[in-house]
Amino acid sequence: MTVAVDNVTKIYTSGMVALERVCVDIEDGTFVSLLGPSGCGKSTLLNMIAGFVDKTEGRIQVDGVDVAGPSGERGMVFQEYALFPWLTAIDNVAFGPRINGVGRDERRELAERYLRMVGLQDHAKKYPYELSGGMKQRVSIARALANKPSILLMDEPFGALDAHTREIMQDELLEIWAQEKKTVIFVTHSVSEAVFLSDRVVLMEANPGRVEHIFDIDLPRPRDRSSDGFAAIERDIHRRMRHR
Amino acid sequence: MALGLESASALSSTARNAKVIASNAARDKRRNVLIDAISRPLSIIAFFVAWLAITLFNNNVHQMYNPMLIPTPIEVVEAIIRMAQSGDLFNDIVASMYRVFMGFLFAAVIGVAAGVGISKSRALSNVIEPLIEMFRPIPSLAFLPMLILWFGIGETSKIVFVAYAAFYPILSATILGMMQIDPVLIRAAQSMGASKRDIFLHVELPAVSPSIFSGLKLGFATSFFVIVAAEYVAATSGLGYEISNSRTYFDIPTMIAAAAVIGALGYLINVALTALERRLLRWNPKYNGN
Numbered sequence: 340m341t342v343a344v345d346n347v348t349k350i351y352t353s354g355m356v357a358l359e360r361v362c363v364d365i366e367d368g369t370f371v372s373l374l375g376p377s378g379c380g381k382s383t384l385l386n387m388i389a390g391f392v393d394k395t396e397g398r399i400q401v402d403g404v405d406v407a408g409p410s411g412e413r414g415m416v417f418q419e420y421a422l423f424p425w426l427t428a429i430d431n432v433a434f435g436p437r438i439n440g441v442g443r444d445e446r447r448e449l450a451e452r453y454l455r456m457v458g459l460q461d462h463a464k465k466y467p468y469e470l471s472g473g474m475k476q477r478v479s480i481a482r483a484l485a486n487k488p489s490i491l492l493m494d495e496p497f498g499a500l501d502a503h504t505r506e507i508m509q510d511e512l513l514e515i516w517a518q519e520k521k522t523v524i525f526v527t528h529s530v531s532e533a534v535f536l537s538d539r540v541v542l543m544e545a546n547p548g549r550v551e552h553i554f555d556i557d558l559p560r561p562r563d564r565s566s567d568g569f570a571a572i573e574r575d576i577h578r579r580m581r582h583r
Numbered sequence: 584m585a586l587g588l589e590s591a592s593a594l595s596s597t598a599r600n601a602k603v604i605a606s607n608a609a610r611d612k613r614r615n616v617l618i619d620a621i622s623r624p625l626s627i628i629a630f631f632v633a634w635l636a637i638t639l640f641n642n643n644v645h646q647m648y649n650p651m652l653i654p655t656p657i658e659v660v661e662a663i664i665r666m667a668q669s670g671d672l673f674n675d676i677v678a679s680m681y682r683v684f685m686g687f688l689f690a691a692v693i694g695v696a697a698g699v700g701i702s703k704s705r706a707l708s709n710v711i712e713p714l715i716e717m718f719r720p721i722p723s724l725a726f727l728p729m730l731i732l733w734f735g736i737g738e739t740s741k742i743v744f745v746a747y748a749a750f751y752p753i754l755s756a757t758i759l760g761m762m763q764i765d766p767v768l769i770r771a772a773q774s775m776g777a778s779k780r781d782i783f784l785h786v787e788l789p790a791v792s793p794s795i796f797s798g799l800k801l802g803f804a805t806s807f808f809v810i811v812a813a814e815y816v817a818a819t820s821g822l823g824y825e826i827s828n829s830r831t832y833f834d835i836p837t838m839i840a841a842a843a844v845i846g847a848l849g850y851l852i853n854v855a856l857t858a859l860e861r862r863l864l865r866w867n868p869k870y871n872g873n
Contacts, residue, residue: 411776421771425789425866435775468868
């Protein structure tokens with residue numbers, strides 16, 4: 340699925356310009372990060388692609404069709420996990436298939452498969468409060484994937500995790516992405532996270548929120564966070580950020 | 584090699600320390616449980632001992648007040664046994680509980696439905712809420728005499744009265760719970776393709792269920808509270824009727840006995856509701872000691 344963000348502007352009723360004439364094209368199957376400081380509108384842009392937030396001007400299309408509201412084809416993973424606390428891990432993962440009419444046996448199989456994919460097959464019967472932050476986010480990713488979206492939207496999904504868990508989750512996410520071949524749009528404020536994960540990094544700036552520069556990351560995968568090439572790209576991005 | 588041994592012994596001493604700390608914690612916990620088990624019933628035991636001592640002293644040693652006014656605990660127990668043997672106790676409990684449950688049931692259905700409706704529809708909220716706010720500050724007891732005139736002294740007036748009184752706490756808890764639903768849960772469902780109906784049935788209702796349950800418990804307590812008053816005024820059966828009827832005969836042991844039965848019933852029902860709540864809402868960390 341391709342995503343086309345064309346001249347999108349968002350002005351809140353307070354007069355605050357959250358986004359000004361933003362253009363981004365996202366090709367099918369690519370991993371794209373929206374990177375920037377708080378207030379640059381990266382989460383607003385993601386929420387507009389998800390269909391949660393209306394745009395003031397411009398056009399957002401997915402595969403040539405205007406985004407009119409939220410849809411199951413654009414699955415979202417939230418920083419605060421957003422798991423349903425009354426459902427066990429496996430029932431959370433089976434939620435999408437259940438409301439979309441998938442039969443009991445089939446959705447159970449589906450949920451088990453995706454729980455296994457994120458390594459939580461032994462925690463299927465636990466409620467969210469019994470899981471650690473990293474485990475909750477794994478369930479949340481499994482839940483989004485089990486609903487078979489064509490695009491995965493991720494809003495600072497690892498922002499609440501400690502540094503170590505965060506790196507593990509980044510590795511796991513890339514493994515899953517390699518298996519699932521989905522378009523991923525990933526919001527982060529961490530330069531190294533964006534460089535480690537993405538095919539393209541959309542660097543954004545605040546006041547007003549806009550696209551500053553788009554970096555193509557050509558480093559071979561799997562990437563080495565301590566390699567010279569990695570550091571060079573991080574340096575480029577930092578220079579571009581400080582330039583302002 | 585020496586280094587290896589040292590670190591191994593350091594490790595085992597750490598493990599030993601951890602074990603000691605854990606066993607100390609377990610011992611402290613056991614001791615606290617024991618202290619609680621002994622100290623908590625103390626005040627209740629002291630109350631009954633004092634009651635018995637004062638009444639026995641008054642009746643047998645030195646009379647300070649008319650012994651009819653405060654019976655001994657033994658006379659109260661005798662009154663309960665007498666009521667049980669005559670069948671009055673059972674009939675009164677059934678009569679009172681029937682009114683409480685029927686009134687409560689109506690209040691629960693109407694209260695939850697109105698709470699959800701008011702939260703979901705701005706129009707409905709604009710129409711209904713001012714009316715509710717006008718009536719809410721008037722104590723429900725104020726309407727009891729009117730309800731008796733309208734519905735007679737049969738069961739209807741008492742059921743309507745209980746339903747009216749229990750309606751408010753259930754309504755308030757439902758509205759509050761609906762307001763507190765985390766919007767990110769609704770977004771999560773929407774991004775999985777949930778329709779409005781799906782969101783209501785599979786997100787909002789389960790999310791609001793703990794609040795509704797607290798409201799129901801509160802509403803039940805209110806039903807219990809007001810049924811006694813209703814039975815004072817207009818009834819020929821029930822535990823409240825038993826209290827007011829015994830007053831005309833100056834039968835204070837029976838009055839206390841009926842009050843004690845009401846208290847015991849209320850306590851038992853609350854224990855049952857709390858157990859049900861823990862079972863239904865076991866996903867809620869509130870019920871898991873966190």
